[in-house]
Amino acid sequence: xxxxxxxxxxxxxxxxxxxxxxxxxxxxxxxxxxxxxxxxxxxxxxxxxxxxxxxxxxxxxxxxxxxxxxxxxxxxxxxxxxxxxxxxxxxxxxxxxxxxxxxxxxxxxxxxxxxxxxxxxxxxxxxxxxxxxxxxxxxxxxxxxxxxxxxxxxxxxxxxxxxxxxxxxxxxxxxxxxxxxxxxxxx
Numbered sequence: 217x218x219x220x221x222x223x224x225x226x227x228x229x230x231x232x233x234x235x236x237x238x239x240x241x242x243x244x245x246x247x248x249x250x251x252x253x254x255x256x257x258x259x260x261x262x263x264x265x266x267x268x269x270x271x272x273x274x275x276x277x278x279x280x281x282x283x284x285x286x287x288x289x290x291x292x293x294x295x296x297x298x299x300x301x302x303x304x305x306x307x308x309x310x311x312x313x314x315x316x317x318x319x320x321x322x323x324x325x326x327x328x329x330x331x332x333x334x335x336x337x338x339x340x341x342x343x344x345x346x347x348x349x350x351x352x353x354x355x356x357x358x359x360x361x362x363x364x365x366x367x368x369x370x371x372x373x374x375x376x377x378x379x380x381x382x383x384x385x386x387x388x389x390x391x392x393x394x395x396x397x398x399x400x401x402x403x
Contacts, residue, residue, distance in 0.1 A: 218330035218384045218399060219275030219314075221267045224391025225260075225323050234262045243269075243288045251296065260325075264303055264318060265293045267327040272307040272314045274386050275329050279312075283369050324393050330384070332397035343387060343394035348374070350398060351383060 234240070240249045240262070248265055255261045269291040276282065276291075293316075296305035303318040307329070318327040344364055351374055352359040361377045364387075374381045385398040 217275035217279040218332055218386045218397050219271040220328040220386045220388050220397035221270035222388045222390050222393050222395045223263050223267050223325045224393050227391030267325045268293050268307050268316045271327045271329050276309050278371050326395050328397045343396050347396040
C-alpha cells in the first residue's frame with residue numbers, strides 16, 4: 217500500500233507550537249516522546265515522526281477502505297535511523313508493519329511508504345497534473361481523459377473516461393510543497 221506525506225517546515229513552525237503542554241503526549245507514545253526529547257534536533261524529529269505516521273495513515277486508509285479517523289497513537293514509529301538528508305524507519309498499525317523512507321531538506325520533509333516513485337514540486341497545483349501526466353505516459357493513453365476523484369471514504373483514485381484504473385497513488389501537499397507517490401508496477 218502506498219502513502220506519502222510532505223511537511224513545509226517553515227509553515228508548520230508558524231502554525232504549531234510542538235512544545236505546548238500536552239502536544240507530544242497527544243500524538244506520540246512514551247517511546248516516541250523519549251526519542252524526540254533525546255535527539256539532537258527535537259523539533260525536526262517531531263515533524264519527522266508525524267510525517268511517518270501520516271504516510272502510514274494514508275496507506276492504511278486505502279488498504280482497509282476506512283473512513284477518515286484521527287488517532288495518531290495507533291501508529292507507532294520504531295527503528296528510526298537518521299542520516300544526513302534522509303531517515304528510515306518502521307511504523308506499525310495493529311498487525312501491519314510499514315517500512316518508511318523520508319527525505320529531509322532544510323525547509324521540507326517528504327515521507328513515503330510502499331513501492332513508489334516520487335515527484336517533489338514546489339507548486340501545489342502541479343503535482344496532480346504531473347501525476348496524471350506520468351500515468352498517461354506509462355499507460356500510453358490520452359492525458360485529457362484522465363481525472364482524479366475521491367470515493368465515499370475520501371480515498372482518491374484515477375479514472376480514465378470514467379473507469380477507475382486501480383492505480384495505487386498518494387497525493388500530499390502542505391504550504392509551498394506537494395508530492396505524489398505512485399506504484400512502480402502500474403498495471
